[in-house]
Amino acid sequence: MTIATSTTKNSPDWAIIIYMAFLHLGALFAFFPSNFSWAAIGLALVMHWVTGGLGITLGFHRLVTHRSFQAPKWLEYFLVFCGTLACEGGPIDWVGLHRLHHLHSDQQADPHDSNKGFWWSHMGWMLFETPARAEIPRFTKDIGDDPFYKFCQAYFIPIQVALGILFYFLGGWPFVVWGIFVRLVVVFHCTWFVNSATHKFGYETYDAGDRSKNCWWVAVVTYGEGWHNNHHAFQYSARHGIEWWEIDLTWMTIQLLQALGLATKVKLPELEQS
Numbered sequence: 001m002t003i004a005t006s007t008t009k010n011s012p013d014w015a016i017i018i019y020m021a022f023l024h025l026g027a028l029f030a031f032f033p034s035n036f037s038w039a040a041i042g043l044a045l046v047m048h049w050v051t052g053g054l055g056i057t058l059g060f061h062r063l064v065t066h067r068s069f070q071a072p073k074w075l076e077y078f079l080v081f082c083g084t085l086a087c088e089g090g091p092i093d094w095v096g097l098h099r100l101h102h103l104h105s106d107q108q109a110d111p112h113d114s115n116k117g118f119w120w121s122h123m124g125w126m127l128f129e130t131p132a133r134a135e136i137p138r139f140t141k142d143i144g145d146d147p148f149y150k151f152c153q154a155y156f157i158p159i160q161v162a163l164g165i166l167f168y169f170l171g172g173w174p175f176v177v178w179g180i181f182v183r184l185v186v187v188f189h190c191t192w193f194v195n196s197a198t199h200k201f202g203y204e205t206y207d208a209g210d211r212s213k214n215c216w217w218v219a220v221v222t223y224g225e226g227w228h229n230n231h232h233a234f235q236y237s238a239r240h241g242i243e244w245w246e247i248d249l250t251w252m253t254i255q256l257l258q259a260l261g262l263a264t265k266v267k268l269p270e271l272e273q274s
Contacts, residue, residue: 013129020127023087023188026181029173040171040178044186047085047179052187053223055082057250061225064143065095068238069254069266077148086187087160090153092144096136102235103139105210106199114199114211122196123188160184190221198228205242206233214246224248234269242269 029035059079062068071079080091088094097111104110111132114121143149152159160180167175193215202213212232219226219241227240227248241248257263 010129013127017127020123023181023184026177027185029177030182035174035177037171037174037178040174043167043171043175044178044183047183048187048190049223050082051086051183052190053250054079054253055084055086056088056187056191057223057225058253059083060091060094061098062238062250062254064091065098066236067267068236069258069263071257071263075257075262080149080152084152084156084159085163086191087156087184088188088191090156091149092140092153093133093136095143096139097132099139100132100135101195102232105208105212105232112195114196118196118200121199122192190218193218194222194225194228198226202226202229204229206230208232216246219247223253224250230269236267237269238263238266239268 059076060083063071063076063079083091083094101110101112104113106114109132111130112121112125116125137144164176164180167179171179197218198213198215199211200213202215202218204213206229208229210232212229214229215226217226218228224240224247225231227242227246230242230246231237231240238254239248239251240246241251254263254266258266
């Protein structure tokens with residue numbers, strides 16, 4: 001679930017490689033004592049939730065990709081903007097690739113086929129060019145022509161630069177290092193664990209026809225996305241943690257939105273609907 005595509009190891013995608021190297025190297029500046037700040041760490045934690053929780057998990061994934069509930073357009077756009085701030089590529093690419101993943105989960109056409117190994121499904125797949133990107137328009141007809149989605153798709157990097165400038169004026173380089181570089185890298189890897197770890201570690205409650213598993217520690221760092229076997233069994237459910245012990249913070253957020261009248265037509269697993 002991220003920035004580039006790949007189903008086979010073709011030519012290296014040097015733009016993505018340089019992009020990833022730049023962000024990971026930038027995060028290393030957090031080890032410099034001059035960049036340590038409790039306020040900056042707090043900023044990174046809040047932004048992790050805003051971009052990874054509200055943006056990627058709630059917005060990109062459950063609302064837009066699977067349409068597991070409906071929300072007012074202004075709220076949808078807000079959540080999509082939060083997801084854009086995660087800098088995992090534009091929302092159109094992200095949604096299209098994830099829908100493609102579900103169609104071909106753990107098969108050759110899956111962009112991050114877990115049969116190719118942990119490293120490949122975690123991040124290796126995005127470092128190579130692939131023809132799979134040509135499939136994205138076919139899987140995103142509902143959002144592909146939306147002006148706001150197109151804006152976020154085209155300008156997600158300039159938007160991040162503007163955020164970095166804002167953080168610099170608010171708290172100097174510590175805010176930039178922790179609020180941008182560290183936060184982006186941590187959100188990246190948390191998201192990627194859903195592609196890699198939850199297709200390798202954990203337990204299977206349902207026969208989803210692939211290698212998806214429920215992994216508690218991935219659920220912790222992704223606000224409920226680690227209950228991946230449940231999700232693959234009931235792809236359009238707004239609730240991923242089905243058993244009482246499967247804590248799903250994003251589902252709790254949807255319940256709150258539902259109570260406020262901001263989430264409607266909430267879809268649940270068939271076992272609950274019956």
